[in-house]
Amino acid sequence: MTKSVVNVENVQKIFGKKSENQYKALDNVSFTIKEGEFVGIMGPSGAGKTTLLNVVSTLDKATSGKIEIAGQDITDMKQNQLADFRSDQLGFIFQDFNLLENLTVYENIALPLSLQGVSSKKIKPLVTQVAEKLGIKSILAKYPVTISGGQKQRAAAARALVHEPAIVLADEPTGALDSKNAHSLMKTMEHLNQYHDVSIMLVTHDPLSASYCERILFIQDGTLYKEITKSGDQQQFHQQILNVLAELTSIQSS
Amino acid sequence: MLVKLLSGSMKKMWKDYLVLLFGLTISIAIFYMFETLAQNKAFLEANALISSIVFVFHVGTFILGLVTIFYIFYATSFVLSLRQKELGMYMTLGAKKGKVTQMMFLETLVIGIISLIIGLIVGVGLSEGIARLLMSRLDFSGEGFQPLYASSLWTTVIFYMILFLLTAIVNAIRVARKSVLELLHADQKADNKVIKGWKTFVGTLFAIVLITFGYFAMINMGELAHVGVLIAAATVTPGTYFFFMAMLPFIIKRIKGIRSINEKGLNAFTYAQLDFRVSQLSKVLGTVAMLIALGLGAMTAGLSFYHNTEIQSSLTHSYDIKVHQPTEEELTEMENWEFEERNLYSYRVTDDGVYFSKHDLQANPPMIKEFTGNLDELTEEVRVENNLSASIYTNDEETDNGETMPEQWQTALRTELLANFYMFGDRSLYILDQEKWEEINAETQTVLIGKVDNFTDYTDTLEEIENRHLQLALEFTGEEPLTTGSKYANYTSLKSLANGTIFMGLFLGVAFLMMMASVLMFKLLSSATADIGRYQMLRKIGVRQAKLKKSIYKELFLVFLFPGLIGLVHVLIGMEMFSFLLIEPYTKIWIPISLFLVIYGLYYWLTVKMYQRIVLPKG
Known part of the structure; x- marks a missing residue:
């Protein structure tokens, strides 16, 4: 049996103070992601996707419940511990790339390693290696402004992977890409997941991107609505996803 | 309609405009303050121990003018950077290029005129306040000094109107030259210029040669007299700018090039921050270095004249x-x-x-x-x-x-x-x-x-x-x-003679150092908003708050260090100029210098804290 890399138990996130109008963004959410899994989180806007990602990625604190990542309970860690934990165990890919535009692609990718105090001798082979995996070796010396959106997202992915985190958290990584680049990025992520055992948690509202995942959790109004697992080929899975989304829409409109 | 749109968004960005207005206002006020002394010939000649004081002030006006031109061009380009994205958007919605260009021109000019009016009022107020404070501290009657001096007022107005007109035209041309897309994506564009090797070399050579010539002139001021002052002003000022435009970026690039340093912790980011806007930074740092040299120099000279009276009165008297x-x-x-x-x-x-x-x-x-x-x-x-x-x-x-x-x-x-x-x-x-x-x-x-x-x-x-x-x-x-004819009598009469000179030194010292502070502050606050996203991102990928703070301390330390150092060396060499006027120009020079270091250090600390408040994510 494989170990679980993310373990979320009864997590609640409430916005607003007690005296004010409170809003439950997450209500009793529980799920696990196993090592080497590629899990998607879907749901209509406002369902709590981003809140869930923020809570799992330690950028925000859950109001109650327990979250374990790579066997460590992050719910009662201090700010500094959390920062170290992020730089150690998590890899981020954001919709708007979030590359530092004043650093070259190489320096951007090297940054997580530098932060961990890896010596510069060891940094270079690691960066080259991950850049090769993502097919961006030729643009390492360039600045982010001079490369395309697809290349930027690959650079961001390289940065997320270079320190071999326990899990990569991707927040709408294809959101700012055209369909060709989006497809190619998702292919790459699928490849990384299948051949390099990278665990990925992907938040998206795009059914096509989601169809690359192995399993999808749907959330609706802060609760887990449904969970589907890929059984057939990608085409079928895509159709399955569309069906669930249609279900969700009909619930919402009724 | 466009006017309405622009004034509407000006309100939105009032904080940025406030920073800009503040920067321009202080520059105008200081320039005016300087001119109240420089143009008041009767006061200068009646009160200074330096025979060619009027000439010295002419040269001073030249240096200050040069420094101001650099600064105003930099500051007004900030209007463009605030605005271009929005102008691009108007153009995509159908505004004509001519109209947009015209708006840029008018906006730069209007901001200039507003700051000119406020600046002159502040300038008169500061001249009055600082003069009064110094006069009472020095027991100096300062007859003939006029905080509201008509000819200085006109000089300031004319000088700045020409400057603002020029910068308005430059800004307009810049807008006119850019395509809609360039305007729209202006904020994503890195102005990381690749510095050509030979340019660095020539610039560095210029810097060294010019500064050496200037220092030579200052050391031999006794023989060179007026020509020496001219040579020093005309060489050290551009030399300082060359240093910051060619040598400093080169030094930073070199440090960044050393892998083992650059790839340690947040260093890559810290040096990139420094390196990134290097061309903008260099002009500001050149200006700051010159202002430190002028301000600290004026103050040191003033205090030196003060201490000199004691030395002079002991010259003939053995007993006190x-x-x-x-x-x-x-x-x-x-x-x-x-x-x-x-x-x-x-x-x-x-x-x-x-x-x-x-x-x-x-x-x-x-x-x-x-x-x-x-x-x-x-x-x-x-x-x-x-x-x-x-x-x-x-x-x-x-x-x-x-x-x-x-x-x-x-x-x-x-x-x-x-x-x-x-x-x-x-x-x-x-x-x-x-x-x-x-x-x-x-x-x-x-x-x-x-x-x-x-x-x-x-x-x-x-x-x-x-x-x-x-x-x-x-x-x-x-x-x-x-x-x-006692020592005490000599001392008091020498002191009253020197008081005018001391007054001028301290008055200008305070003025220049104030302008230096406002220039640095402006540079920092005007670029801080652009940095917020970067620090946010670093936090997300797991950089400890303490490390981010340290990076800011380090970045700003280097920003403060170089102009401080260059300014200080200018002053130390520059004091040689007075060796033919004063018996010991370096007596108690540690007083103004340590005073400056303490104030500069405090100012550094304050700036770091303000910057951290702006850019660091909360919590």
């Missing part, structure tokens, strides 16, 4: 304190003073002469200052040769009665024992042995002379003694002299 016929009160007061040496001599005064007892003089021969003929040390202290064998010595050349008094003894009596023309009129001086002394039919008086560690500690009592001496002189000579 000379008291004729000390009163009981004075004697008790002096009981508490720490004397390094204290002597008491008896004398008698008749209508024709002042007679000193040889016995007393030989028991404690006084010291005098003798001229050495050596420029490095003008006088030296020697004890009078104890060689009085005759029974009568006199300085009266027409009498045969007695030997001619040796030169040293004449100096000792006149200067150190204050038996001079001011006190005793044209009475002759005598030194008599005991027998002859007894024959003089007059009351015995005493004169006390003493050396103390720091004679300015006792100026209150010395002033009273001086006043009593003036009365005494009135009794002896029948008229009250203007001075008694």
